Amino acid sequence: MSKTPQAIRGTQDIFGPDAEAFAFVVETFERVRKLYRFRRVEMPVFEKTEVFSRAIGETTDVVSKEMYSFEDRGGDSLTLRPEFTAGIARAYLSNGWQQHAPLKVATHGPLFRYERPQKGRYRQFHQIDAEIIGAAEPQADVDLLAMADQLLKELGIEGVTLHLNTLGDGDSREAWRAALVEHFRAVKDELSEDSQERLEKNPLRILDSKDRRDIAFVADTPKIDQFLSDDAWAFFDAVTSGLDAAGVKWKRAESLVRGLDYYRHTAFEFIPDEGSEAASKLGSQSTILGGGRYDGLMESLGGAPTPAVGWAAGIERLAMLVGEKGEGRPEVGVISENRAHDDAAMQFASALRHAGYSVELGATGNPKKRFDKMRRFDPVGLVVLKDGAVSYRSEATGRLSQDSIRSAVDHLVFELEN
RNA sequence: GCGAUCGUAGCUCAGUUGGUUAGAGCGCCGGUUUGUGGUACCGGAGGUCGGGGGUUCGAGACCCCUCGAUCGCCCCA
Structure with a gap:
C-alpha cells in the first residue's frame, strides 16, 4: 500500500452495524449480570508476566507461545492480558477481597493473544467475563451457568447447547490423566503427529482430536467417571440437578476438557449444534462461551486455597450470532x-x-x-x-x-x- | 507454527492466451430538473493495480520475496 499506516494484524476497526451488534452484546450482558447481582469490576489490561504464567500454566499454548510480553523501562516483564481470570484472581488476593466472599464479579474488555487470525479469532479480541470467587458449593456453578444461559436467550441466540463435564477433584483428574496416557501410549505409533506430541504435553486434548487416525482410539478410552471420588460425584450430581431446577438444558460431554491447567470439577462450553445456522456462521471457532471451576488457581498465585468458578465468552463470536443490528431511525x-x-x-x-x-x-x-x-x-x-x-x-x-x-x-x- | 486461496477507485467488482492514455455500478463533489419521503439528466474528483525485486520489446496479468485478508490444522472465546 501507500505510506498510510495499516492496522496491526489481527486487530479490527469495528463500525456501523457490526459495532451496533457488539454494543448490543455488551449492553445485554450488563443488564443480565445485574439481574444475577454480579458486581462490576475494571481490571488492568496488563499484569506482571508471572501472574499469567503461574496461574494458567507454563506448558499451555497460551503461555508458551501466545502472550504479548515485553519489558518495561524498569526491567519488569509485563504481559498484555490473554484472559481475565488470572488478573481477577490476582486482584482478589492483593486487595483482600476475601472480605467480600463469596464475591460475584463481572467485567468485559480487550484481550490479546498472538495467534494466526481466522474467522472469529483475533489478536486483539474482546470478552465478557463472570466469576464467583470463594464459593465451594455446586449452587455457585448453577447460578453462574443459569446466567450464561439466560444471556444467550436474551441475545436471541438459538441452536446452541451447554456441553457439560466434570474433571473431578485434583486426584481424580490426575488418575484419569495417567490412565489416558497409558492407554494412548500403547498405540502411540498409530496416532497422528499432533496427538503423539499431545501425549506428553496435554493428553486430555487427544480426546477431541479431529484426526481420523485418533478417533478410532478415542472410543474405548478410560472415562473420567471411573475415577471420580464419591465427593466428586456428589458435586456433579448437585450441579446437574440444580441446572434442571433452573430450567437450563445441558448435555453430558464426557470428553470435554479445557485447555488451561487450573480447571477442576465443572467444565463447560456452549457450542452451536451441528448443522445449525449458528455453527455455519462461526466456522471452526465453535466455542462461544466456556469456563469451569478453578479451585486450585489461588494457591498457584501464593494465596490461601480458594474455591472459584467462572466463564468467559467472545464478544465478536456472540456478535456474529445476534443478527443485524441497525443503528436505528432518528425520531x-x-x-x-x-x-x-x-x-x-x-x-x-x-x-x-x-x-x-x-x-x-x-x-x-x-x-x-x-x-x-x-x-x-x-x-x-x-x-x-x-x-x-x-x-x-x-x-x-x-x-x-x-x-x-x-x-x-x-x-x-x-x-x-x- | 503448518497448509490452501486471494489482494484492481471509498465500497462491490470487470479487465480475453502479457499488447495504446486501466473500466463499470454504487457512493462522494458540482450543476440542471423535481419540490414535504428512496426523481431524472449532465459534469467532476478519486487508482504509481497491497509493497519490493525479477523475466520480457512490453507486466494489473508470469516468477521470487514481503505485508495483509480469508479458509482449514493447531489452539481457544
Whole structure:
C-alpha cells in the first residue's frame, strides 16, 4: 500500500452495524449480570508476566507461545492480558477481597493473544467475563451457568447447547490423566503427529482430536467417571440437578476438557449444534462461551486455597450470532430549506434533543440536497423550516404520533417566538 | 507454527492466451430538473493495480520475496 499506516494484524476497526451488534452484546450482558447481582469490576489490561504464567500454566499454548510480553523501562516483564481470570484472581488476593466472599464479579474488555487470525479469532479480541470467587458449593456453578444461559436467550441466540463435564477433584483428574496416557501410549505409533506430541504435553486434548487416525482410539478410552471420588460425584450430581431446577438444558460431554491447567470439577462450553445456522456462521471457532471451576488457581498465585468458578465468552463470536443490528431511525429530522434558517434549525434540534427525542439535523451542505440526504436517515417525524413557516409531518407510530410531534413543534414555535 | 486461496477507485467488482492514455455500478463533489419521503439528466474528483525485486520489446496479468485478508490444522472465546 501507500505510506498510510495499516492496522496491526489481527486487530479490527469495528463500525456501523457490526459495532451496533457488539454494543448490543455488551449492553445485554450488563443488564443480565445485574439481574444475577454480579458486581462490576475494571481490571488492568496488563499484569506482571508471572501472574499469567503461574496461574494458567507454563506448558499451555497460551503461555508458551501466545502472550504479548515485553519489558518495561524498569526491567519488569509485563504481559498484555490473554484472559481475565488470572488478573481477577490476582486482584482478589492483593486487595483482600476475601472480605467480600463469596464475591460475584463481572467485567468485559480487550484481550490479546498472538495467534494466526481466522474467522472469529483475533489478536486483539474482546470478552465478557463472570466469576464467583470463594464459593465451594455446586449452587455457585448453577447460578453462574443459569446466567450464561439466560444471556444467550436474551441475545436471541438459538441452536446452541451447554456441553457439560466434570474433571473431578485434583486426584481424580490426575488418575484419569495417567490412565489416558497409558492407554494412548500403547498405540502411540498409530496416532497422528499432533496427538503423539499431545501425549506428553496435554493428553486430555487427544480426546477431541479431529484426526481420523485418533478417533478410532478415542472410543474405548478410560472415562473420567471411573475415577471420580464419591465427593466428586456428589458435586456433579448437585450441579446437574440444580441446572434442571433452573430450567437450563445441558448435555453430558464426557470428553470435554479445557485447555488451561487450573480447571477442576465443572467444565463447560456452549457450542452451536451441528448443522445449525449458528455453527455455519462461526466456522471452526465453535466455542462461544466456556469456563469451569478453578479451585486450585489461588494457591498457584501464593494465596490461601480458594474455591472459584467462572466463564468467559467472545464478544465478536456472540456478535456474529445476534443478527443485524441497525443503528436505528432518528425520531425526528430537522431541515432548514436555506441557509437563512440554519440557526433556527439548530435551535429546534437542540430543543427536541433536550426533550428526549433523537434528532438528525439537516443544516449543513447543499440546501437543495438536504431532503435527499435526510430521506436516507428515514426519520419518523420531519420538521422543515422554510421562509415564513414551519411544517411538520410524522408517521403515527409510538410516542411520535402525528399529535405528539405537532404539539412539540407548536410548543417550540411558541417558545421561539416569545 | 503448518497448509490452501486471494489482494484492481471509498465500497462491490470487470479487465480475453502479457499488447495504446486501466473500466463499470454504487457512493462522494458540482450543476440542471423535481419540490414535504428512496426523481431524472449532465459534469467532476478519486487508482504509481497491497509493497519490493525479477523475466520480457512490453507486466494489473508470469516468477521470487514481503505485508495483509480469508479458509482449514493447531489452539481457544
